[in-house]
Amino acid sequence: MARFVLQMTFKGDSGRRLAARPAHREHLRGLLGAGKLVTAGPWGDDSGALHVYEVAGEEELREILARDPYTGADAYEITLIREWRPILP
Template sequence: MAFYVVQLRFDLAASDRRMEVRPAHREYLTELKAAGKLVAAGPFTDQTGALLVYDVADEAELRDILAKDPYTPANVYELATLAEWEPLFPIS
């Protein structure tokens, strides 16, 4: 397994559409967390984007997960960062 960090940059012009889709997005994240695929997630306090940490087999699995996120077809974000991450301290 590998850890990946994803930073989303929200399309501020699409805020209303993002708010409509957000319940489905958060439900999807809850399912990923329960399945052990999502380590941490949350929006930035200024609501310009979000940071997510995934524990997946590889980048292909992560991209599949992102493609299935309700935010993706709603086109409410830009992928600012997608990088494999090596934690310095263990994640509990």
């Protein structure tokens, strides 16, 4: 398993994103329960978010993102996807 950091920037049309938010958060809760998501949350200014995933590799992460309701709503742009190797819990 590998840990990946995903940074996203929300796109200008917040109406679509806010409409998709309940389904997006349910999607994240399912990933957390399955052990695929370590943590996630928006920036304080709500301009984007940071997620940390624990997955087999980047291909699995991209499959997860393809199923995210925010992806279907075209609500964000990926700013960063990077494998991360934390040294502390």
